[in-house]
Amino acid sequence: MSGGELQVVTFGLDAETFAIPVTLVREILDYREPFRIPNGPGFMLGLTDLRGEGVTTVDLRLRLGMPAAVPSLSTRILVVDVPLGARVLTLGLVVDRVLDVSTVDTAQIGPAPDVGTRWASDYIAGVARRAEGFVVFIDMGRIFSDVEAAELSSMATAA
Template identity: 55%
Template structure:
């Protein structure tokens, strides 16, 4: 994909809000499954799930954005993402309320993230797109992950590797 062509993105919802991540970051979309909880992890870090023999750290995007916890439904999914952080790719499971569609957005239609009027930190947002009277929020997963999250992911990946060996 060229930087001049449309942005291909997977759209998904958290409550009434619609978010998107670039399709290049999405490895697959899985049905929801319970995570193996790690002691001492922050509430939004759900733990590990097994994806074809690999322990993948999973976070609840609702909780990470400061939204209330919701019970999984038949529509709840886990996006398996490849997130570039600090020069390396991190495999990450992201619990979402519902996967929507793959959409193409004209790059010139992407507006800057607003500084006010939203419920979560605007530095998590790459931009917003107006679509049919609503907004699609382009989320930057590398920014959503804190240093503590990255350390927890490294630790959990190391533990999963040791258990598999």
């Protein structure tokens, strides 16, 4: 990534730390059980009410190939606007905990390593080193396939 600063929301899934640009985050909600929708992808939990609007909610752990976890008091739902080509899909991402909002020097963000990662690198925008370990930057526009994005979008509009 080129030089400059990027403001991000960092969050935890298991022992891992992830980040997404704060410009994509609409709200951070306390966890509440989503309204279940049958026949959705395995990582889709259902719909979360956001002031009368049904927001498609996904378990980010499951989407990234991690095991499911029982929600705790620190579990949050990040309501994000995911850019998908010419449109924007609003999703709720269930995460184990929100850590902070911070500013990162983009010069410190390197490419995802080709070896030793347990996530598909196509949706990793980069990796940065912090005192407490690595932070994986997620490219939200690439985390869902076109088919998955269309399915999630159609479920959101049907709500």
